[in-house]
């Protein structure tokens with residue numbers, strides 16, 4: 001399985017709602033550590049009606065009022081003993097070994113590891129795997145690490161609602177999933193504990209799925225810009241001494257952008273066709289696609305959105321064309337030449353039609369591309385049925401191709 005395919009978001013399936021669901025207030029959750037994450041989680045859990053006991057190395061050091069009154073403060077061991085099953089470790093992983101003293105109390109408990117990796121590709125095994133090695137008698141579930149303390153406290157409206165969970169224990173995972181659901185999050189099953197390696201580095205990755213599409217869009221733009229420069233500016237200058245270099249800033253980018261948008265759109269639909277062709281050629285759909293095709297398929301949405309950005313920029317640039325000094329100059333010049341030549345009515349019927357049709361098609365194409373872009377956003381896509389979604393996507397594609 002490629003790295004991309006092992007990405008938890010892809011593997012992820014909603015964790016099934018296991019009966020009996022955790023009833024409010026029935027269970028006590030322990031949180032070890034009294035830092036930012038602990039406080040935010042405690043506030044949220046209490047607001048959701050779960051009883052919380054915070055375990056600290058030194059309860060006296062906790063400032064009064066830091067935690068809600070409903071939260072019980074205790075020693076680390078006292079908190080673990082009070083917890084029925086779930087113990088959230090709101091500590092940094094380097095402090096996990098300090099819990100070895102309360103190993104017996106932690107046995108049989110579900111330890112929720114919320115930590116993140118310090119750097120990308122730092123080690124072979126993850127914090128969660130090391131925790132599982134330290135406490136073999138406990139169940140380790142990785143989760144909540146991609147949720148910030150801020151999101152926990154402000155509720156789920158401001159951040160992602162997905163909580164990615166992984167563990168070798170299905171039962172432990174489903175218990176944590178119930179807690180996540182109770183807090184208004186969407187638990188997503190990301191697989192076994194090995195997946196924690198991916199999960200822990202997720203907050204460190206900066207737009208990982210956008211890097212390739214951004215590079216492709218930039219290179220395409222560079223290609224069309226360089227081609228336009230050679231064909232429309234440099235060659236006419238060298239051959240006839242015609243100076244059109246003022247077009248570098250606005251006209252040339254404007255001519256390059258729709259080309260990039262069209263190629264990006266083609267790149268969105270091409271991998272699907274290649275994948276279908278490959279499946280027909282192999283005679284089976286139960287075989288993995290090559291890594292490059294896999295990656296390409298996964299980045300179609302980003303490519304499409306970047307194509308949409310180029311088309312939108314083209315529209316704005318085009319609206320700016322009449323504002324240019326060069327356009328004004330050419331207009332006045334044409335009028336002057338016309339007066340000089342004694343032409344009274346230069347109405348060019350086919351020219352007028354062509355320009356109107358051209359603009360109308362452009363507006364239509366941008367409108368349909370906008371529809372395509374908007375429906376590809378998860379929040380909008382979620383309210384469409386699968387049939388509605390494919391209807392919009394397929395029809396927009398056909399209309400785009402024709403315009």
Ligand SMILES: NC(=O)C1=CN([C@@H]2O[C@H](COP(=O)(O)OP(=O)(O)OC[C@H]3O[C@@H](n4cnc5c(N)ncnc54)[C@H](OP(=O)(O)O)[C@@H]3O)[C@@H](O)[C@H]2O)C=CC1
Pocket residue numbers: 032033034035036037038055056057058089090091092093095098114115116144145146147148149150
């Ligand atoms: N803050 C955030 O937004 C997020 C944090 N996380 C993860 O949550 C974990 C905790 O982060 P955060 O709450 O911000 O960190 P803080 O520094 O605010 O809190 C860490 C807590 O660890 C406890 N602790 C236990 N043993 C030790 C020790 N030996 N030395 C020092 N402290 C110890 C301390 O509590 P006490 O003194 O009471 O024992 C301390 O308050 C980290 O692994 C982080 O990666 C994950 C996602 C988001």
Ligand SMILES: [Fe+3]
Pocket residue numbers: 258314362
């Ligand atoms: Fe155009």
